Each structure stands twice: as C-alpha cells, then as structure tokens.
Amino acid sequence: MLAAFVLGAATLAAHPEIEEALTRLNAAIAAQPANAELYLQRGELYSRHEDWVSAEANFLLAAELSPRLPRLAQARGALELSAGRPQDAVALLDTALALDPTDAAALVLRARAHRALKAHAAALADLDTAIAQLAQPPPELFIERAALLPPAEAIRGLDEGIARLGPVVTLHLRAVALEESLGRVDAAAARFLHLAATSERPEGWHKRRGDLLARAGRKADARTAYAAALAAIAALPPWLRTSPDTARLTAELTDQAAARP
C-alpha cells in the first residue's frame, strides 16, 4: 500500500510529462535509495500536481533519511497548508525557518497558515519580515498584508508598496476601496486622477472617479469627472473612439454628465 503511495497514483502517471519526470526520479532512486533529496524531489512533483498522499509519503521517507534536509520542512509545510492543515503547517514552517530564517517563501507560507488559524498578528509579523527581506516583493504580498490590517494602516502599507514598486494599479485599486470605506472620498478620487494621468486610456479611470463621487452624493463633482472622461474619449484616435465598447461608454457618460443635480 505504502509503495503505491510512494510511487504515485495511476492518474498522475497518465500525464506524459509527469510520467517522464517520475521515470527519471524512480530510476535515480533505484540507483541511490538512500538519497533523501530524490525523495524530496519526488514529493515536490506530487505536490505540484496535488497528489497530497503520494507527496507526503515521499516527504516522510526523505525526513527519515535526512531530517534537516534543506527545503524539506518548507515543502512539508506547504503540503500541510494546501491540504487544509494549517496548524501542522505552522509547526513544519517553524522548523524550516529555524534552519533558514531568511527563507522568504517559508515566511509567506507561515503567514498564510497563521491567517488560516486567525492568528493575524503572527501572520502580519511574517509578512512584514518577508516584505522587508525581499528585494522586489510582488504586489500580492502588500495586498495580503493589507487584508490583515485596519483600513488606515492597510492604506499606509499599500502606499509603501507603491513607493517600492511604482504606481501598481492593483495596489491603488485596493487603496481606493479602503479610502472609500473610510469616507475619504477625495483621497480615493485623487488615486483615480493619478491613474488617469498615467494612462493612455484615461476615460475609464475618470468614469470610476465619477461613480465614486456620485456614490458619495457629490453629483456636481461626479458630472465634472464624467465630462473629463468624455473629453478623454474625444481625444482618442477615431478607430478607438468609435469602437463598440467606447461607444457604449460614451452613451453612458453622456447620460450621467447630463443628469440633473
């Protein structure tokens, strides 16, 4: 039974690429049955294809052969997290980070495990460390961190991301939602203005600014924003100005700009 798990399920072997990689690893393991790294690699292969049982069996073999094998605790932690066992994931990722405190991938995984356990402070601490360690943290990490913070702090964190990564649209959009939730309509509108100013197609951003202002009851300001959107459309080359999607947007904006106060 264990052998079947270690060697993997038949469904996986049905995919030629996996079959090829498995064949290679199986041959290598046959030649070096005490090589823990090879079991780790085979476990990682199964993990990537979400065959958790076979992955775990291989990781356990690797752990038996070499408990302090680099990457092993992280791989096992990732597996536990993917399999919905965050508590076990935290324990394994603690081990991974004890072996290598600079392992940013393990920090992110442990943050996610903590979050799953609703241990937000611990999750935040790990994300803070990961973001500080990485030369170029992706926007996803700033967004994950923002989700754990009260809105005002979250916005500061997103702005830190913008300062480090540039005017990333996904960070601005998350910040806009938070600004609006705090009633900081002007700050949110300013972000849309910034996005419009840096876009080749500003009309969509002006439209969203108008919608934001309209939601806040600032009808006159909204109409001004819609008018800016129409002006941006008017500045487009004819083939874009007359496209069906732009025509639809134009009609919508015209109605909104003309709406009675």
Added chain:
Amino acid sequence: MRSLLLPALVLLLVIPALRAATTIVRGPYLQSATPTSMVVRWRTDIAEASVVSFGTERNQLVKSVKSEGILTEHVVQLSGLEPNTKYFYSVGPVAVKVEAAKAGAKTDTKAVIEDAPGKAAIHAFTTPPPIGPAKPTRVWVLGDPGTKNATQAAVRDAYYKFTASRATDLWLMLGDNAYPDGTDTDYQKAVFDVYPKTLATSPLWPALGNHDGKSANSITQSGVYYDIFTLPTRAQAGGVPSGTEAYYSFDHANAHFICLDSHDSDRTAGGAMMQWLKADLAATQRDWIIVFFHHPPYTKGTHDSDKDSDSAGRMNDMRQVFLPVLEAGGVDLVLTGHSHVYERSWLLDGHYGKSPTFDAALHIKQKVSGRADGDGVYRKPRARTPNFGHINNVTGSAGHASAKPVPLNHPAFFISLNEAGSSVLDIDGLRLDATFVNDKGEKRDWFTIVKE
C-alpha cells in the same frame, strides 16, 4: 602616428592576457526593449566591471555605459537610444578603448587594466519603433523549447532558414524554456547555448512554465527564472504597471503583448493578476492584442484540458476565469504551450466549458481556414470590439512533439498536428500573418487576420 601606435601596442599586449583570464559564459542577451532603451545582460566566469560599448557604426562604439560593481552577472541598461535604429555593441570595457584608440583618442591604459577585459565580438540590435504607428514586425514564438536535444536544434535551424535575412524583431518563449527543472544549468544548456545568435540580437520575452517553476517562486520573485530575466514591472515598455515580473505587458509598434503567469500566480477572478489584466486591457490603444502564457485553455495533445486533474486545474482556470476577460477585452491571439503539439483554432468566442460543450454554431465566429489562398482570412473590425473572436493557438512543440499518439481531437481547433516546430508572426499594419514551421522547415499551418 607615434602617439597612436604606443597605446595600440600596449592594448595588443594587454588584451590577450586579460582575455585569457576571463570568459563570457552566457550571452550577451537582450531584455526589456523599448524604443529608447535596451537591457543588455551577460555572465562572465570571473567578476569584473559591467560595461557596454555601443554606437551606430560598427567601427565606432563611441558610447559606453557602466553599471555599478564588480560582478559575474552583468546587467546594463542602455538609455537615450533612438527608436528604430540599429546599434552595434560590445560588452566589456576594452572594446571602448580599442575603438577609441582607432579613432585617435587618448587611451587610459591604467583604466583598461583595472577594468574588466573586453570581449572583441561586436553584436547588433535594432531598437523597437515608436509605440503606436505600424511597422512590419516579425515575432518568433517558441513553446516548450528547452529540451536540449536534436529536435530543439532542428526547430531552431528550420526557423533560421525560414527567416533568412529577415531580422527577428522580438521573440517569445511560452514557458518550459529549460527542461527538466529550469535550473541555471538547464537554462545554460537549453537556452543560452542553443540560441546565442538570437539572444544577442533580438529581445526575448519569456513566460513562466511548470518546468521553470520548479526552480522559481512567483510570490517571492526569486529563483532562476526571475534571476535570469529582466522584465518590466513599471510599464517601462508600455501597458500598465504590474509590479511583478511574473506577469507584465509591453508594446511593439502597433501591437500590445501581454504575458500571464498561468503556473504560479493567483489565477482567481479576484486575484491581483486578473485585476491588473483588466486594467491593462482597458488601457491599451494598440491595434493588436496578443496574449501569451503557458497552460492552454484548450488542448487534446500531451495534455488534456478536459481533465480537471491535469496540471492541477491550471488549464481550467485559464479557460474559465481568464478567457472570458481576454475575449471581452478584444484580444486577437492567445499563444500557449505546455502540450507538445500544434493546435490552432477557428476564430472563436465564448467557449469556456469542456470540449463536449463546444458548439460550433455558437462558438465559431468565422468558420474559414483563415488562409488567403484558401477559403478566406479572418476579418475583424479595427475598432476594439468585445467578443468578436480570437485565435487560440497551442504551439508547444519547439523542443519536442509527442512520442506517443495523442488524440488531437478538440473541436475548437481548425488544425491539430503532432509535429515539432515553432510559430512565426508577421504583423504589418492591420494585417497579422501567422505561420507554423516544423522541424523539417515545412510550412504546416498558416492563417491571417485582417482588421478593417
């Protein structure tokens, strides 16, 4: 005369000695091209200064840029270039001095010795044209190329013969660029040792595949793939800033290219990649939108997009979550790999289910071959029209075709071939021609989209 001879003699003595001490072991290769800038990268076996000498005349590399530090991994950004202009370049500082000496300038021999040795080879690239206006553009598309075997070389050579003296303006790798694990050694043997000529002359724009993903991590932007490539995160080359090298976009003339990470980034509808994609699609003014990523929305080759377990559902995600947004955004062409075959669709829209749910009457927008010499090309309005149709093209056989028989029976495809080869795009104004050239140099599929 004597004033010129002395430094030249010194250089003749110094250069061979220094050359013996260091070697370029990778590159040079070109990255993140814009009309006014180019990133030049290369690797040396011994740490040295990073210097690129360049100019518009082969024998006058009169300008140079030096990056900070003494390194083996060299990354130099050339800025202030003229669009659509041919530049000659050489990496390593001595070349500058040689050219300067030739030009009669006073040579600082001490600087030569303290700096890194130069490399005599002179390469050339042409900067992209200004963004917006049309200019004939040739794009080479390689899916899953990195096998390091004879098939990969045959596919490469077939393309070289096909393109002949026509320069490759840019090239795309659709992932699985270096088998089996995307390690640095794999990349060396599968990419840098295989395509040195194209790497030195044409900017390469890669996507992350599952094999590259074995040695890379998108959430930490770390690992071999992210170390090797310099990709735009701040919309340096057009588009909207993504903040990550995992997914990005760029413009070339009147075409907008979008690279997605189908392997390792969040593929949910509420994820950052999707939010960015929507903004990027909405922002572009280019005539053509070409999207490339690794996992195909449809395939019946060495992978099966109908099987939920295949590739851990990534193909499902790209079909069910991303394809509707791409089609609504007016995308013209979706290029993918992963399945080691060639499959090319009709002009399609709206098919997001498994293959049994494909309804030709509903999903095929134009049921023609797309061939000017057949029953007609695909025609689309120039004005951006959501859901007018796109061509879905799996071209994942640049390193190998399937050794075993594969079904090749997905009804979305006009043609399906189990043959090794690569694809070529020729964009000329409002006309896009695509050709699949197999490893024997045969033109096995072709189609045209015309915008009116």
